[in-house]
Amino acid sequence: MNPLISLNNLGKIYGDKTALHDVNFSIYPGEFVALVGMSGGGKSTILRLIAQLEQPSSGKIAYAGSRLPVTRVMFQNDRLLPWMTALQNVSFHAHAAATQKQAQSALNSVGLSEFADSFPSQLSGGQKQRLALARALMANPELLLLDEPLGALDALTRRNMQQFIRQIVDEKHLTTMLITHDVDEAARMADRIIVVKSGTNVYEVAGAKDGSPEEVADVAQSVLAVILQPDESAVRA
Amino acid sequence: MKRKLTITAFLLALTAWLAVAVYGYFQTDVATTSLTKVVVGYQKADPVDISRQRGELVKKMKAKGYKVVFKEFQDGAALMTALKSGSIDYARLGDTPPVVNQAAGMDLVYVGAGASKENGTGVLVKKGGNINSLADLKGKRIAYAKGKVDAWVTWDPYTATAQVNQNAKLLITAKGLAKNRDFVVATRKYAKENTTVTKLFLQYLGEDMTWANSHKSEVSTMLSKTLHLSKKITNLTVKRRSFAFSAVTSAIVKEQQTIADVFYQEGIIKKQINVGKALLQ
Amino acid sequence: MENVTTLRETRNSGIHINWHRLLPWVIPVVLIILWQVAVTAGWLDSQLIPSPLSVLEDGVTLWQTGELEKNVSISLFRATVGFAIGGSLGFVLGLMNGLSKVARGLTDTTIQMFRNIPHLSLIPLVIILLGIGESAKISLVCVGVLFPIYINTYSGIRGIDPELMEMGRAYGLNRRQLFSKIVFPGALPTILVGVRYALGVMWTTLIVAETISSNSGIGYMASNAQEFMDMDTVLLCIVIYALLGKLSDIIAKTLESLCLEWQEKGGANQ
Structure with a gap:
């Protein structure tokens, strides 16, 4: 199978600081990939390059069929528009008038059917993130980018959202890339985990989705070990 | 429902405001003419x-x-x-x-x-005060506006107003001094x-x-x-x-x-x- | 148990709302009553401070002669036209400078320089340039209104959350859509604060402008009455200012609550 996108020797320099160098990995259609690593390791920069919010300094991103896949980002802070109702927030970027129905069904799919006319400030933290997810799903994206979307939620809501997101991704067969610094979250949700460290990808391991708590803990352990290793002995994937 | 009501009230108020403003425009003297x-x-x-x-x-x-x-x-x-x-x-x-x-x-x-207008211009003093001639003014405070002074210089209709309303008397007029x-x-x-x-x-x-x-x-x-003054005052002004x-x-x-x-x-x-x-x- | 609580709450909130509605009017009403009593009882010299009733009578008389309607409507005309022109100019300048770096670099310094000139100090200049007709008064109102609207539009736009802008771009909005869906609604609360402030400036400027040279308008009525110690009319004018000011404020507030429904609802929830 051809990858949906491939990152080839990707590098990014801000001023005299190298944020990324020699990043090489691919994401395949239908796959759920998690990028983990410490803050400042470069994982967010990778997401921003994929989302076209920034341009790489070197290397390139190749797309299947050399066409840009429809990409949607869900950010850590919900980035909802406070002056729009839930329904308007979901459909604000869509052009056609017929999207009202689509928007309502997107709301339904995240369990916010009754909140169509509510403003973001009237929703709880978890509801806001579900709304942000509904917005990301509106355009039927080929690639869904999740930038630490659950970072600001409390532990319980967070666990529920992890399940919920994974469930929806499975239902819609979405290709997804999750960025997180929570190794447990990565182990629990992802098909494949890529560790990003010091500006490049250093390690890959299969996730423990649907696994027992022990299996999840094992994967998380091994990922954490790589992240915490001193730089010199880093293992190239 | 309540929102609709508010919008209606708001638009009504705005229309009324504009209507009055337009009316105001026609009250101004920007009328054009060929003269x-x-x-x-x-x-x-x-x-x-x-x-x-x-x-x-x-x-x-x-x-x-x-x-x-x-x-x-x-x-x-x-x-x-x-x-x-x-x-x-x-x-x-x-x-x-x-x-x-x-x-x-x-x-x-x-x-x-x-x-x-010499008859309506002059020096005013308090009626019943101890100033009865120009000589008495020596050492007193005189001003061109009324305040805490003993005498003041003014002209009609202020002179007449002070005479009628403020218990003042005209000590001397400007006759022969200033026209x-x-x-x-x-x-x-x-x-x-x-x-x-x-x-x-x-x-x-x-x-x-x-x-x-x-x-x-x-x-x-x-x-x-015009002046919103009593006729008593204006009579005095006009008469003199x-x-x-x-x-x-x-x-x-x-x-x-x-x-x-x-x-x-x-x-x-x-x-x-x-x-x-x-x-x- | 639950029924009992609900009942009590309803009753409490009923009284509460009524009280809250009346509350703002307590001080004005008490002041007016005190004023009337003080004049009637002779504590105040009715020559200097006439009673509210005689002020009202004066208002009725002036209304019957047509003077009141004429002056109020003329003032309203000048205020409205001045506000419309000055407000639009301020808004457009604020937009330009908020959105374009080039425009900002070009005009902001100049505008800041002019902004610090007290606009009423321009009166002699305005008289010489524009004479003493309607345009002089209207342009003074324009200048007074322009800056609050400009500054608030500008800072409203500059204060837009860059993360929301990035989100908009990530979701494929073009420039026009970015403006209509993110920039403008995001800046609107600040702009409306400017509008409210400008409405206040509008009246104060106009009143002063009308006293320069005018044979109409509320400012004229007041300064003219003052010249002849017609205290009834002087106080009547003050009351009219107060009412017009309140009216403008109500309009501004209503506009805010209509445009910023999302803020009010959020506030109720917090």
């Missing part, structure tokens, strides 16, 4: 105001092809500014602003002069180019003043309404003065010259002037 416009600046209750309210001058000027527009001002300084900028063509002033402005280098001309005349002035440029207008304007203004002399009770009612308006005579020039000379001696104006030069030859 030649003559703008006269005046101060409340002066001869020009009497003429304006009587309405005859406007009619007569209209018959001659001129549209007279009156603009009211609060004081002589504002009138002078307006005259300089060309916003008005004629200004009705007291006796001092022309002197001060001529000294300041303005090229103005006197086009007409009113009657003396306190009204003047109409224009810029030399305008006066030169519009001698006909000046002639007509002065003639009709004079006619209105003649009317005023024979209709003092009407004039008093008019002033009482006579109305007139005509070209400036050499005697009047002399009066003005005296004021100019005193002002120069007192340092109020920096330049010695010749009032006779402020006439259209």
Whole structure:
């Protein structure tokens, strides 16, 4: 199978600081990939390059069929528009008038059917993130980018959202890339985990989705070990 | 539902606001006309105001092809500014602003002069106080405005108001001292180019003043309404003065010259002037 | 148990709302009553401070002679036109400078320089340039209104959350859509604060402008009455200012609550 996108020797320099160098990995259609690593390791920069919010300094991103896949980002802070109702927030970027129905069904799919006319400030933290997810799903994206979307939620809501997101991704067969610094979250949700460290990808391991708590803990352990290793002995994937 | 109600109320209020504003526009005097416009600046209750309210001058000027527009001002300084900028063509002033402005280098001309108002100008003191003659004023505080003073100098209708309302008495009038005349002035440029207008304007203004002399009770009612003062006050004002308006005579020039000379001696104006030069030859 | 609580709450909130509605009017009403009593009882010299009733009578008289309607409507006309022109100019300048770096670099310094000139100090200049007609008064109102609207529009736009802008771009909005969906609604609360402030400036400027040279308008009515110690009319004018000010404020507030429904709802929830 051809990858949906491939990152080839990707590098990014801000001023005299190298944020990324020699990043090489691919994401395949239908796959759920998690990028983990410490803050400042470069994982967010990778997401921003994929989302076209920034341009790489070197290397390139190749797309299947050399066409840009429809990409949607869900950010850590919900980035909802406070002056729009839930329904308007979901459909604000869509052009056609017929999207009202689509928007309502997107709301339904995240369990916010009754909140169509509510403003973001009237929703709880978890509801806001579900709304942000509904917005990301509106355009039927080929690639869904999740930038630490659950970072600001409390532990319980967070666990529920992890399940919920994974469930929806499975239902819609979405290709997804999750960025997180929570190794447990990565182990629990992802098909494949890529560790990003010091500006490049250093390690890959299969996730423990649907696994027992022990299996999840094992994967998380091994990922954490790589992240915490001193730089010199880093293992190239 | 409530939102709809609010929107309706808001739009209604806005419409009402705009409607009143549009009505206001038609109340302003920006009416256009094919007649030649003559703008006269005046101060409340002066001869020009009497003429304006009587309405005859406007009619007569209209018959001659001129549209007279009156603009009211609060004081002589504002009138002078307006005259300089060309916003008005004629200004009705007291006796001092022309002197001060001529000294300041303005090229103005006197086009007409009113009657003396010496009987309404004077020194006021508290009735029943211990000031009974000018000699008693020695060592007292005198001012040009009322405050905590023992005596003050003012002119009608303030003099009359103080006499009627504020228990003041007129210690002495300006009779023989100052005429306190009204003047109409224009810029030399305008006066030169519009001698006909000046002639007509002065003639009709004079006619209105003649009317005023024979209709003092009407004039008093008019002033009482304009100034929101009781008729008692305006009766007093009107009774002790006579109305007139005509070209400036050499005697009047002399009066003005005296004021100019005193002002120069007192340092109020920096330049010695010749009032006779402020006439259209 | 639950029924009991609900009942009590309803009753409490009923009284509460009524009280809250009346509350703002307590001080004005008490002041007016005190004023009337003080004059009637002779504590105040009715020559200097006439009673509210005689002020009202004066208002009725002036209304009957047509003077009141004429002056109020003329003032309203000048205020409205001045506000419309000055407000639009300020808004457009604020937009330009908020959105374009070039425009900002070009004009902001100049505008800041002019902004610090007290606009009423322009009166002599305005008289010389524009004379004493309607345009002089209207342009003074324009200048007074322009800056609050400009500054608030500008800072409203500059204060837009860059993360929301990035989100908009990530979701494929073009420039026009970015403006209509993010920039403008995001700046609107600040702009409306400017509008409210400008409405206040509008009245104060106009009143002063009308006292310069005018034979109409509320400012004229007041300064004219003052000259002849007509205290009834002076106080009547003050009351009219107060009412017009309140009216403008109500309109501004209603506009805010209509445009910023999202803020109010959020507030109720917090």
